[in-house]
Amino acid sequence: MNPTWQTGLALPLLLLPMAAAASCGSAFCTINTDWDTQTPWQENATRLDLRMEMIHQNQLRSGTDKTTAAGVTGEHDEIKTLNRNMVASVSHAFSSSLGVTLQAPLVSRDHSHVFNGVGGPEPESWNFTRLGDVRVLAHLRLDDAQSAHGQAYGLIGGVKLPTGSTKVRNTDGELAERSLQPGSGSTDVIAGGFVSGHLAQTGWHTQMNWQHAVSERQDYQPGDHVSLDAGVTYPLGMVHALAQINLLWRGHDSGRNAEPADSGGKYAYFSPGLAMPVGHNAQVYGLVQLPLYQNVNGTQLTADWAATLGLTMHF
Template sequence: MMSMRLPRLLALAAVTATLIYTTQAQASCGASFCLVNTDWGMQGAWQEKGWRADFRYEQLLQNRLRSGTDAVPASALDPSHRETESLTRRWVGTLDYGWNEHWSASVTLPFVDREHTHIEDSAAANWHYRQFGDAKASLRYQTNLHDSDETLGVGGLHAGLKLPTGRTGIRNSTGTLAERALQPGSGGTALLLSAYYRQFIAPLQLSWFAQVNADVPLNMRDGFRPGQQIGLDIGLSRPLTANVTGLLQLNLQHRGRDAGVQAEPEASGGRSVFLSPGLSVSVAPQTRVYGFVQLPLYQYVNGQQLTARYALALGTQTRF
């Protein structure tokens, strides 16, 4: 029989989700990030003691103006003031160390290359910068919750902080300050929490996982606090050949409205559901490469915001 620790862990995840889901109830550039889950440790790869490094590239082109669940028709666009396009490329480096099969720690630092254009007073305004974003540091604990000849179930918890290492004062060539939601940094500290369960089913050679994630801003800086976020990732993986593994994820997210005098609460936050198919390829005993395409199944935004038709994530992970 499955250990009683599993219901307790899932109850903790549900309570965390319920508490954080309570959110603060013009056009915006939208949220520029990729939701796909590439935490290979949580998904079961390489849990033993030692160092692991992950380097990931993400690309997101937002050029569809949406209101609620619908695209904004051309007849409703304001030709003198509207968001046009935002292209975000991110390189994300993560270094992880595991003391044993239970405890590990990781640090993550993104580098952001962003181009954004909107129409202001009938003239195009452009920003393009390359800057480091907000760093993250976290601890993870996991333990076996069920172990038999046919299945292995593992549960775990993450806790960490997102730190205000990214700049918040980027301006364009004319000296105009970019919107706070466009800046590489949030300006504040956020609490990061997650809980997950992963199971390997030996007869099917199939692994699946579910993880609930929360990003809770703890303070406001210079009149801006980003909306809190809660997400749910559900994923499957199965070997296709000796070196190639097929991956499939369902990624759900709810993002609250931004707050503060520098925010646009009427045009920030929303809900989304994405389907993310991908592949992982073992290229050496200690190294794998992976890729995902993220496709929107459902998008709802507050006000008018730029959204994307798809997102890409490509990366490599090495153990040493």
């Protein structure tokens, strides 16, 4: 394997996962898949990462238990949400200690539910592909980047901007619920930190992030979320084995257009995968995310698995 990738795969990930969970099941993978800090930072170096995600949420859950639709008149019963996202990230290192990343998601979402009207069930569905909320993040390494000890640690900070639409309607003109929309409408602040190192041939990393909405739009404010990730990498000839534990806590949404009782929760996932170099300046990777623990507030759609496949290049 290319020595650059051998060294780089052991280091932590810059970007926090684009995590979301709501009653309608809108979501991004909680897997860390941006490799910006996984190779030695070089001044004026640029990285491009493209990844595809699929999360098929078709299991209703109440608390930690699987459940079925209640069929209450005047309310709707969720059926499924299929999330297929394309996420593009561009990172630039201005020095060995300071870098900036721009991350833009293209959200493809297919959602259906049944409204329990007085005259009987009424099926409703939405299918759209739109730009989601863009993120701008900066990272600062606090260790000596030239040191040979093989460890790195630093801070992450940034914002999520309200670039995604909050006005998507279906073919019948029905406005999608706010938690289903490609954008939250809020401006969020993001803060976190990372630590990484080596133990023999095994690379390890941990990362913690916090996200908080500081503005809202049209009486909807997404809940805070805190993520904690820990992962290892191990060389297997021409490929690297990857494994992560992803923990996520998400608070209740708030506002007149929110569903506070059916939003937020606590989640734990195991995410194994592989990465392989392609030439000298690129690698492909794939990971599968498997739930270890899901405890939702109220009743929400959840997924039995999720997957991501991507390509990263540096220039």
